[in-house]
Amino acid sequence: MSEFRKSPLTRNALAEAPIKLRENDLSDIGLMTQHLKLSDKTTPTLDFWKFIGGNKSPARRMNTYRIANAVKQKLDDKGSHDTIYNGYSSFVVYFDYCECKGKEPFSLTGYRSYLGRNGELVRLVNLARTPLDYLYLYKNGDEVGLNSSSASYRAGYIRQYLTAAGMYEPLWDRDLPKFESNPNPTKAYRQNEYKILLRRLQFVFFSLSSQLIAAKNNGEGLPHVSVVIDELDNGEVLSVELGINNKANIGEVIYQSPFNMAMISAFYLFCHYSNFNSSSIVDLCHPIEFDSHRDKKLNRTTRFANIKAWKSRSKKVVEGTFSEEPGKLEENITTIEIDKRDGLAFIHALNELSTLYYPSSKQEHHSPLFFNLGVDRQFKNFNLRQSTSNLIKILNIYSDKKILHTDYLIERFREVLHTKELTEMFERDGIVVKKVNKVGPREYRRTLTRLAYAVIRSLTNIELKGMYMPLSYSKVNDKGSVKVSFKYNNGKQGSFNIQNLFVSFFYELESYSRGVNDYVPAKNHPNQKLSPFLLPLGKRNNTYQWKEEELYIRPILKKIGIYLGDYLLDINAMRIRATASNNNINPDDGGLEVATSLLQNTVETLQKHYVDGEPTQNQVIANQAIEVLEEITKGASLEEAKSIVMNSRNIDVLEYDEWKALRQPTNINGILCDGKPSGKAKKEHRASQKASESILGQNAEISCYQYDMCTGCNSAKLVDDVNSVYKLLSYVELLEESSSSFPERQLELSEKAEELLLLAETNISDSVFEMAEDKLAIEGRYFLHNSNYLNSMETVIYNA
Secondary structure (H helix, E strand, O other): OOOOOOOOOOHHHHOOOOOOOOOOOOOOHHHHEEEOOOOOOOOOEEEHHHHOOOOOOHHHHHHHHHHHHHHHHHHHOOOOHHHHHHHHHHHHHHHHHHHHHOOOOOOHHHHHHHHOOOOHHHHHHHHOOOOOOOHHHOOOOOEOOOOHHHHHHHHHHHHHHHHHOOOOOHHHHOOOOOOOOOOOOOOOOOHHHHHHHHHHHHHHHHHHHHHHHHHHHHOOOOOEEEEEEEEOOOOOEEEEEEEOOOOOOEOOEOOOOHHHHHHHHHHHHHHHHHOOOHHHHHOOEOOOEEEEEEEOOOOEEEEEEEEEEEEOOOOEEEEEEEEOOOOOOOOOOOOOOOOOOOHHHHHHHHHHHHHHHOOOOOOOOOOEOOOEEEOOOOEEOOOHHHHHHHHHHHHOOEOOOHHHHHHHHHHHHHHHHHHOEEEEEEEEOOEEEEEEEEOOHHHHHHHHHHHHHHHHHHHOOOOOOOEEEEEEEOOOOOOOEEEEEEEEOOOOEEEEEEEHHHHHHHHHHHHHHHHHHOOOOOOOOOOOOOOOEOOOEEEOOEEEOOOOOOOOOHHHHHHOOOOOOOOEOOOOHHHHHHHHHHHOOOOOOOOHHHHHHHHOOOHHHHHHHOOOHHHHHHHHHHHHHHHHHHHHHOOOOHHHHHHHHHHHHOOOOOHHHHHHHHOOOOOOOOOEOOOOOOOHHHHHHHHHHHHHHHHHOOOOOOOOOOHHHHHHOOOOEOOOOHHHHHHHHHHHHHHHHHHHHOHHHHHHHHHHHHHHHHHHHHHOOHHHHHHHHHHHHHHOOOOOOOHHHHHHHHHOOOOO
């Protein structure tokens, strides 16, 4: 008999058993797509699925998830969306390169392929060393490369992502190239540009701060504030109205509010007066200490303010001085060429403005000097980038180079006029992208007017607002120039000169503008008052002019590849520092002493970025020469004109006169000397003088010939001239040779030779130094540095 089937519901089966979960790796799929909001109001999406792509390996998925999670943590920690997006974009470029080359991005092979000595990043940096002047000169698809600083940032972002993925090892960087800052010096402003920039910054700051301080002290509200931009030669004042309750630009800040505009103009004036780094300026805090200094030489009190700030990059305190009077206040304070007579008034106004408007019921002792105010009048960190963008829009200063773009702007105008298309361009990941886009009916008139405005503004600096047609053209003169005359809408006459080749553009512009607002009344509307503006805005037969003094054309320039600084003047702290360095270079020491004191920087930093050698001196000479000529045209004599310029600049000698003095014949060793030695050379010279007096009498006068001690003598000056450097190198070679002839002085003479050579290499421009070396190699040593000269060194009195 078969056994009965057992029930599955046994006592053991019915007993409680713990539930075992399956071991699965669960991930938050929402991390793989994250959204940002950038400062330019765009909202890009970070797609991390891209880093998995067709590779479905668990390792690739885990690496990607770790990266996405790290980015999410940065967002949760309120990290900058712009910085996060830059990091993502950099890694995308690296990832795409590795995928294209068949390299694994999350590996040493891929890393070295992109960042190695012969890698892609080095190729891009080398490509950028010889760029074309403007983006529109490149063809579609051309590579422009990366500058060294951008390459360094990209490399850093790639390391961050690979570190987040858990793949990066520090040993990967062994023998990799380091991307140092751009070796090319920062380009200074032209003197005319800098003059306009400083004048307008001062007008903006003082006009705003005076109204804001008065309102706060009187407890009054300001419905609107009129900010002065400039004063024209005819006495007319340019100004714009700044509203109080405008809509916020970014987040909770109205960057065009009166207070925020006063802050950003003050920031750049502070750059001019102090030449601090941007970070040092932003970190400045109250209280600002005002002190007095007793100038014994002048026997009077000079007011100045010492301002101390932490310079985080070099971990040291820097100081700036705002002085009422020119002159050397202390040994460590050097008189500079920049006119700082209003520096003390500026720092007083800034100090009061910042103190009054700091939003705290109980004033902090170390409250920041620079900050922004939000729509709720609450403290916001100072945003240099956004503030500068709005300041540029209000100042509207043009580069002296704007005329270089005239032909290209006319091409774009005609392209839109005849084809209703516009060639736009931009740079994406080092590649130039050019696209021909249709110009819609709503944008057609606006685009044409702005392009035409840019063309005319590139040719003349006269007022363009309110220009009426018709234009009248003179005959071509012997220089190929034509005078264009017209009337303004207020009845005033206007004119400007152009080259004959540009007349056809004005014919085309007039033809277009007549079709928009003809100056002949229509038959059906004989009483209609038409506005025959040359540069019309608005609807047909109902046109108007812009409210501001200048039409805002920056967006259209950017579309066609003319960036800030190429046509519209950029406002940049680095360029202000470079300009200050150029205007205050001392040819005696190559600008090192003056500029180092001015910039509060190390010599190494200065040599990399600010000292520009002969081109700098030439720029200063040219600027001062123009000022002298201006005074001569006003009726002054040459010497009177020089005196006027020297007094206005608070300098003792014009740069040209200094240059001319340095071109005097140098001594046998290529060094310019006034014959009045100092230091050890003075002691040796005194002994030689006594020896000559014993032979020739008390009236004997000899020149200093302690040539091996020039490195420690204040009277010795190097000259950046091929022949002078050639003589100096000849003398260095002679000293090296003499060390073997005089064994007892071998060490001493070798050290002197090394000191002179190092001094020359440090202060002489590379091109001059190389030419002098070539001259020495081809022609041999300077003819006076011969065996007789070598033997004469034995008779020099030492240790007298």
